[in-house]
Amino acid sequence: MNFQGFDEHKYNDRSLLAFLGQQESQNIAWGDAYTTELLDYFRDGQVLTGAKLPWSKTHDLIRFRPGEVTVHSGMNGHRKSMVCGQIMEWFALWGEPCGIMSFEMPIRDTQKRMCQQAAGSYHPGPGFIRDWSQWNHQNLAYFDKLDTVPSGRVLGAVYFMAEAMGCKHILIDSLTKCGLPYGERGAEKEFIDALCATAKAFQIHIHLICHVRKPEKRGEEYVPGKFDVRGAGELTDLVHNVIIHWADKKKLALQQLRKANKPLSPQDMDYIEKRPDQRFVVAKQRNGEFEGVIGLAFGEGLQFNEGRQLPFEIPRSGGQAA
Numbered sequence: 001m002n003f004q005g006f007d008e009h010k011y012n013d014r015s016l017l018a019f020l021g022q023q024e025s026q027n028i029a030w031g032d033a034y035t036t037e038l039l040d041y042f043r044d045g046q047v048l049t050g051a052k053l054p055w056s057k058t059h060d061l062i063r064f065r066p067g068e069v070t071v072h073s074g075m076n077g078h079r080k081s082m083v084c085g086q087i088m089e090w091f092a093l094w095g096e097p098c099g100i101m102s103f104e105m106p107i108r109d110t111q112k113r114m115c116q117q118a119a120g121s122y123h124p125g126p127g128f129i130r131d132w133s134q135w136n137h138q139n140l141a142y143f144d145k146l147d148t149v150p151s152g153r154v155l156g157a158v159y160f161m162a163e164a165m166g167c168k169h170i171l172i173d174s175l176t177k178c179g180l181p182y183g184e185r186g187a188e189k190e191f192i193d194a195l196c197a198t199a200k201a202f203q204i205h206i207h208l209i210c211h212v213r214k215p216e217k218r219g220e221e222y223v224p225g226k227f228d229v230r231g232a233g234e235l236t237d238l239v240h241n242v243i244i245h246w247a248d249k250k251k252l253a254l255q256q257l258r259k260a261n262k263p264l265s266p267q268d269m270d271y272i273e274k275r276p277d278q279r280f281v282v283a284k285q286r287n288g289e290f291e292g293v294i295g296l297a298f299g300e301g302l303q304f305n306e307g308r309q310l311p312f313e314i315p316r317s318g319g320q321a322a
């Protein structure tokens, strides 16, 4: 029987409903069938699976599973691409090759940053650069396109990277450059749907960088939440995880003053001492319990490190002042 053109009024047809019920019967059981699973769940808690981030303090908080899509968002210049570059390198290092589509930066700039991050130095030597570049083989693939690329071509590149090259994570930087008509919600929803279906079909994880709406009367001290992500409202509903990247620009400015030997108040010194340089905000995680803020330190060679700060919680609703 073809249910494609199924008429709603036919739902009143008991024999048809009986047929449909029969089709689903194997998926329905009394709750006691799950007793063992329930006992295990209470004993072990949620068993996190998926790729781990470079920072050990995050391993029990968030993972990146096959078949899922993550939106990485944040204001301009808040180091979304930089953090994601380090993450991709890390995943590849642990045996999960990654595909990178950076439509906003030439490959040589993307690679330069990632090579610096790998070295933990702004000036790696030629030997290191060569070795790192060679290591890219079968670990990191790049889509050589700049500026706006039609969405169909982006999907084609995702397919090729996943199917032919075996990439397990694909970074799309950014949604704005995926050739979708500006402000047309239907097109964006369709594209995100297609990404979700592709991630599932190929059992890969797709990381999509999205911008946030321009903060009205709010400065850079505002930490955006998932409702600030620019695009169709469905965007954050459809994807599995939403990460907000936020750089503490106030801390950066204070550090520069200190470097220039300008006098700082005790409160400012305290701010520098106690605040993390970068926040990795888990604003949504469909298959994990943790939502909150993870503090990172910004170190030598554009490398993000654990920092001294432990993860600290914020209200789940997101957007707030720093």
Ligand SMILES: Nc1ncnc2c1ncn2[C@@H]1O[C@H](COP(=O)(O)OP(=O)(O)OP(=O)(O)O)[C@@H](O)[C@H]1O
Residues within 6 Å of the ligand: 074, 075, 076, 077, 078, 079, 080, 081, 082, 083, 104, 211, 302
């Ligand atoms: N060599 C460097 N040393 C320190 N900070 C740097 C360096 N290069 C870039 N940055 C910082 O990183 C920021 C850009 O990082 P990145 O490209 O990852 O941001 P983004 O959030 O992806 O930005 P956009 O939304 O504009 O693409 C710059 O605004 C600058 O503050």
